[in-house]
Amino acid sequence: MLDLSKYQSIGEALKDALDQFANEVCLIEADREREKERLTYREFKERANPLAKALQAAGFSAGDRAAIIMTNQSKWLISAYAIFFTGGVLVPLDYKLTPDEHWQLLKHSGAGFLITEYPIWRQLSGASGRAETTNVRMVLVTEAPPNADLGGAKRWEEFSEAGDPLFIARKRQDTASIVYSSGTGGRPKGCMMTHENYLEQCVALTSIYPFWPGVRYLSILPTNHAIDFMVGFFGPFTCGATVVHLRTLRPEYVRETFPKYKITYVSLVPLVLKNLQKGLQARFDALPPGKRKVFNALVAVNKALTKSRPRLAISRRLLKQVHEAFGGELRAIIVGGAFTEPLTLQFFYDLGIPVANGYGLTEAGTAITVNDLKPFRADTVGKPLPGMEVRIVNPASDGVGEVTVRSKTVMTGYLDDPELTAETIVDGWLMTGDLGRIDETGHLQLSGRKKNMIVTEEGKNIYPEDIEKVFESLPVKEFCVFAANFIWPKRSMVGEQLVLVVHLESGQQYGDELKREINARNNRLLNYKRIHGVVLLDEDFPRTASLKIKRNMLAERLAKFDSATAILPL
């Protein structure tokens, strides 16, 4: 691994990595059963340099912002490298957002360049937000069919210049990227991450889960996500490891990839991990009674032998078939993006497959705590990573309070939002809005949320304010969206839901027509953003002088109701 303490920027470190590991394979890209691309670090550099040179020729310079909206593939990483090499600021956006949401964030980010895939651009180019987003002056599109109408964009594959691009140095404190942790509705939260944030996070994470040449990381989480950016790009690249991309996430092809490419690490969101668990459990349940008995005995032996720490070699021998299904070289499944249920974690650990669960926020530069497996503790999210100070603020008698973090990995603030930044980073401590306690062994246990938001099992942060737009002009007196757990706190991080609080007009009934209207609007939202119920409140919402809803006060009023009867199903 490179000694990252010597580097000032992501671009500088990656530049050296491409030379140091020139002959190692850095990228494999597969589409279903077909391998489309296999690049060494040298070949990666040969692809990226002409792009970097062309960006410079097009006027892209230090501090300029360039957005990427792409699925996980080689061109994502090549483009990101070219942006960092030329001193730019990367704006990685979630490709699953709608065109309107994309334009909104592109506008907010101030990105001058956009790099995207043709199918995404096909939808983006015709969307209404384009006309307003005048800051985007150049669009590069990958994989466009030969005669496609590019709507003013240029072909990524043809956007190249001969000759060596000029490397642009950046300082550790300079902004490296603007990562949106949420905010596609009312208030975009663009986390400004510095080069130091990434360099320090990489050192901390790889001290516990190391990469080296020969390691193969399967990149499934979207690379715009803080976790995959770190463990599916920057981390493996600075260690000479290989990143494997899949162009489809169909479960059958994902399953085949493990043995085909002998995957070492993979990151998953809890939803996918639970799906894997379900599939495995069904196979175990289908074993004939005799075999089942033997299998259970082997699991029990493995459990006893790995009580204090993982013993991969032993587990692989004991539970050979299970490990072979995962390729036989899997060292750990990294799970993140949302809270994972302890039973799921324990299920995999008992099979000898460690699950590296942890806790993190985009604002804190990916991970704050990680389970170090010494010993494995399914009931916690692990201990703070090296360099992370975790403090519980205002703890109750059981030790539960708000989790706060101080470290070199914490963002400098939210883009163009000093007010929100001041609320979020107080005296150098990041207020996470999550509730938890640190136990006597130093493990963090999460137990709920203080903030008005939910995190889905797919790792999506949903803020109620962001989805209220779809209910605008609903024929009621007033409405507001809440995370149910914000009104009725529960000591749990799973099964979180959004509710629509409605104040009807005088004499208005909550009838079928209104229900249909609410349902119709709800259906316009992506499935994971939808509300799950309606709460009727027969009084005016408390408001500020500027008529903004006082959400905290409103939540306090609603908390007096019994949630079991107050939430009406849709």
Add this chain to the structure above:
Amino acid sequence: MRTLEQTTQEVLDLAAKHFQLPAGSLAAGDDFFKKLGIDSLQTLEMLSRLENHFGIELPDYEVQGVSDFKTLAERIQSRL
């Protein structure tokens, strides 16, 4: 060559079969996430079955943001 109506009907029949629902219980305008109570992974599994039936490849991006059978059938039709 199938018409869009035929394709839509076949999509509905296959989805009903895949999720073990009575034939005719699904409609073109149904939101499959809501109607079937499925998540994004289960949707991908359903797509694989549809691909096999129609003999096409439907890239993941083609179904990005699609949540009703009618639009899904249109995407399939465009690749037949």
